[in-house]
Amino acid sequence: MSLLYVCVEKSDVLIFATPIYWWNMTAQMKTYIDRLYAMKYDKRVLKNKKIVFLTTFGAPDFESSGANIVKQSLQRIASFTGMGFIHSYGVTSQPENNPAFQKALIEVFDLGKSLIINY
Numbered sequence: 001m002s003l004l005y006v007c008v009e010k011s012d013v014l015i016f017a018t019p020i021y022w023w024n025m026t027a028q029m030k031t032y033i034d035r036l037y038a039m040k041y042d043k044r045v046l047k048n049k050k051i052v053f054l055t056t057f058g059a060p061d062f063e064s065s066g067a068n069i070v071k072q073s074l075q076r077i078a079s080f081t082g083m084g085f086i087h088s089y090g091v092t093s094q095p096e097n098n099p100a101f102q103k104a105l106i107e108v109f110d111l112g113k114s115l116i117i118n119y
Contacts, residue, residue: 001035004032004035005039008036008039008045008049009039009045011049012049012050013049013050013086014049014051014083015051015053015054016033016051016052016053016054016074017053017054017055018054018055018070019055019056019057019093020055020056020057020058020059020065020066020067020070020090022066023065023066023069024066024069024070025073033077046081046082046083047081047082047083048082048083048084049083049084050083050084050085050086051074051077051083051084051085052086052087052088052089052111053070053074053087053088053089053090054088054090054108055067055070055088055090055091056090056091056092056093057090057091057092057093058092058093058094059094060094061092062090065090065092067088067090071088074088089104089107091104
């Protein structure tokens with residue numbers, strides 16, 4: 001975990017990516033977030049960092065998938081730690097509900113490029 005702490009300290013943007021299982025983030029992501037909690041005691045480390053949330057889900061839309069629950073959790077974490085929640089992007093894995101899956105991949109790729117340029 002100490003190597004991850006160093007990486008977080010050096011980062012401007014933290015990208016949280018998880019599939020949605022049972023209306024929530026994976027246990028692995030939750031464990032990582034829980035371990036980041038120790039860093040909040042040094043306000044300089046997390047303050048002013050930015051958060052981006054990326055997700056996939058099996059429901060037909062963002063709201064019914066539980067992705068909004070995770071988004072709200074990350075927004076609250078950002079507020080608590082002094083970070084800024086700047087973007088969320090989710091896409092369904094159901095092909096019949098998402099004929100533009102390739103478009104979604106391009107949009108997320110472009111989001112990544114904009115983060116490199118802007119931060």
